[in-house]
Amino acid sequence: MGATGATGSALLQRLVALGVPSRALSRDPDRLWAGLDEAARWLVEVRGADAQDPKSLRNAFHGADQLFISMVNSPAQVALETRAITLAADSGIRHIVKLSAPAATSDSPVAISRWHHSIEEVLRDTGLTHTLLRPYAFMQKLLTLAPAIAARSVVLGALGNAACNYVDCRDIGDVAAEALVRPQIAGRTYTLTGRRTFTQPELAELLSVVLGRRIEYVDLPPAAMRQNLVEHGHLPDWLADHIVEIQQLAVARPEQPTDTVSRILGREPRTLEAFLSENIQHFRTGPLADRR
Structure with a gap:
């Protein structure tokens, strides 16, 4: 989710470079498909999905086993990501890589970081393996x-x-790709700089x-x-x-700064x-x- 964003598109490009089949979700799937080159079209399945439409999410998640989720920051973010994570868990997804934020604590002075903390708590409650990226x-x-x-x-x-x-964002996408293809580094929290x-x-x-x-x-x-x-x-x-x-x-x-990017990549x-x-x-x- 978030395949047309700066990080999501970077992740998609990296997965294509690695030869990893993936599914890219967008509210405008025709536009997303038009932006893919020939090599990407062999590996990427594009589906329409809207975080406000539970049915579209269930259809998009069906048959997938991992999910990368990145949504635009907005006052509706907690509700939308919570819905997506809950439906992903119900659909059989086993591992979620979430784009979060630094200082994601309940008492953070940054409101969006508090939102991300709430979403991270939902992830923990699902019991799924989850990897948190905090760039x-x-x-x-x-x-x-x-x-x-x-x-x-x-x-x-x-x-x-x-x-x-x-x-x-290309480094964030590369780290996300590693978390998806290397099970040994999944299930942790990574601060990226x-x-x-x-x-x-x-x-x-x-x-x-x-x-x-x-x-x-x-x-x-x-x-x-x-x-x-x-x-x-x-x-x-x-x-x-x-x-x-x-x-x-x-x-x-x-x-x-951290050395997380260099250690993983x-x-x-x-x-x-x-x-x-x-x-x-x-x-x-x-x-x-x-x-x-």
Whole structure:
């Protein structure tokens, strides 16, 4: 589930590369199928499924033995993922790999992390083998900064000099694939990061080098950052709250990188420098990425 998202699509590509047959679910299966290349079409079965439609989920899960689940964050997330997990267990699925979040505890200061904790509790109650992936900030999310960088040469934030972990969604997808094909690493919780942390001034400096012009980091008070996200970024209140909450958590609890990606994959994780270079045109012209 989530086969068209940044992580789900990366996982699908990795499973195809490994020659592993899989089933990809989407509310728009024709669009998903059209995006697959010839090699993928030999290995991937595409089915329509909607988390709000129990019948479609039962049909989609029938005959499967493992499930990767990644849903867009939303206020309905707990109800939707809970339904999917319950139906998956009833359908005979034996192992679920869930994309979760850091600090997924009942008392987390980040609301979405509390949602993920609730969903993880549902998973535990099913008694199924489950693997939890807790990645830090997706490098792909940095593409949402592209308009301000392209137009005004600024990165806005409320992080001060706090350092942040970033991880490439392709590395998350590769780890998810390993959890699905290597039973010996299933059933655990993995915190996923890149190889090092970056402050926002360091991020701005990297962008300056890549783009060949000066990019400045502008630090805002949390309330001003939230207002900017709502008024200028046109984000819903809950999502603006989340961004500010996650940034303030990094200020309050300094983030540290892990070696989980390299231990599981046997190689170093992709670097932030490489990601920025690969996506230089986005930061020059400012289009938003059309993926979660």
